Amino acid sequence: EAGVAQSPRYKIIEKRQSVAFWCNPISGHATLYWYQQILGQGPKLLIQFQNNGVVDDSQLPKDRFSAERLKGVDSTLKIQPAKLEDSAVYLCASSLKFSGALSYEQYFGPGTRLTVT
């Protein structure tokens, strides 16, 4: 089966510019996650969707970050305006679903490496 697709793979922008990342999850996966991974740290959950509804966005800096998952399939994450501290790898992951006591394995995409100068 095809894996999680992300684009672009690399992006360099200047601070105060805007940027958007795209993610296409594995077909049939209801749950989609966006993570931010700063160098030397583990992935930090930004937002989690179940179909096209938001399950958790408590760590999403909503003044500059936004995400949507139209039609419950692919998703976009936007940063506007970017700051130097947004330099990181942005990972998208998907899983079959979340249903209480049973959490399904997350499948990760290759990530987008963002450099803000």
Next chain:
Amino acid sequence: AQSVSQHNHHVILSEAASLELGCNYSYGGTVNLFWYVQYPGQHLQLLLKYFSGDPLVKGIKGFEAEFIKSKFSFNLRKPSVQWSDTAEYFCAVINTNAGKSTFGDGTTLTVKP
């Protein structure tokens, strides 16, 4: 707040040595536990997982982990490492109440041939 702590940031071993990587989490409710691995140049992939039942779980490539509820720990072990185990290892927790996912900061394992 939910958190995951991995105590070893960088571990260096010789081939055939035994491995144990520590993982502790903080969350008062029921959790599902995972270890993910990222080999150089590759995506994060699942190594093993614990949902319920036998607290000793076995994963791919000879890895295993033991869930000790009283210690909030889920340590990863392998009796004899190989050079190909060189990678970064992440412990992760999902709470079964809200489904929130939290990762540790990872442990870089270097295995010398």
